[in-house]
Amino acid sequence: MTHSTNVLVPQSPEEAVASFGDGAGITVVAGGTIVMPELSSGRLRPERALVLANAGLDGISAANGAVTIGATTPVLALVGATPEPLSTFAAYVGDYEIRSQATIGGNLCAPPGPESPRGDLQAPLLALGARIRSAGAGGERTEPVEDFLAGGEGRLVLAIEVDEPTSSGASAIGRPHAHNYTIMAVAAAAGADGVRVAVTGAGPRAQRLPSVEQALAGGADATAAAAKATDDVTPADDALASAWYRARMLPRLVEQALSQL
């Protein structure tokens, strides 16, 4: 079923960017944890596949207070080696084997699943004000993670840069099993420009909670600010949880995360 797919296995970041080109008709395979079932089942039949395993896009480096994380760095490698709340969220993804195979770039680009949201790491990246370096049509660019997520598909992530926050918080609804996608989780981080708060699992993609952030900036305490969370999102109703449940849990999770700052 994949016989007609042209499989490209770049051996350097430069070769990966050149092979990706403008991204037309190409499927990127990083860790493979999301895309391989699509390929094996025949639901996805790309003209070209870009396998990044040998492209040298992995690795974590720190300089001048900023941490740069290569796109194909495994989720497992983020645990204990990247700023909170990203590290805690990474430890909460899947199981050991999935964490060691899945990549941060793949998680960032994960489309909403057919049955539930996914892409748990989007929330801590939003809370940390991450900057995304990507290649594609128009060349390379670096942009805030909000703009990257709003831009949709069609870019090749090269690296993710985050700053060390002054304090952070993370809270999540417990999973019944390691393979369940997260029902809902909240990330918060305080930095020079105030507190950022983001939620994953409330809608198709993770999103910031500006009403909560503004309430905090205006002097509200954690409980009062957390009550604003439902002003910003209309919680999803799906196979994992009802919208009713999410709407009641969201302020609790926000309050928990804020209380850790």
Next chain:
Amino acid sequence: MKLYVNGIEHDLETPPLESLLTALREELAITSPKAGCNQGGCGACTVIVDGEPRRSCLTPLAAIDGASVTTVEGLGADGALSPIQAAFFDHYATQCGFCVSGFMLAAHTLLEREPGAGRDRIIEGLAGHLCRCTGYVKIVEAVEAAARGDVDLSRDRDRESEFLTEGSQA
């Protein structure tokens, strides 16, 4: 595409975007890695790739050209079970057997990473593996015994196995 499977070199004809699981089962006829859910959620296809446990159903061949792969057949030496295999035998940790090769390979690498791992670390480390016979109690007991080094590798389990089979037929 080239792989070293249990120490033997293979040149593969399976297309590069097919999974390692497909290559092992369909081309090399090594059927111990099971095609359970085919989406990474059951653990039955787990093999060791360059020392790390991997879901072979989620691993495209193109990503591991030249890698060393160990399946459960490669765990022990010729005629001798590995400690984790012996512990599974001693503790009756196998029922239907479908999940067992994945469990043993994951447990083997877990004890390489964390020798002497305790019960909580074992449960956390094996969290991605499902046993539809629900034999988790015996599986965890077996891995705990292997972690303690409480396995007698000098025992002749082949003979015991024959004896048990004869006994049950009598």
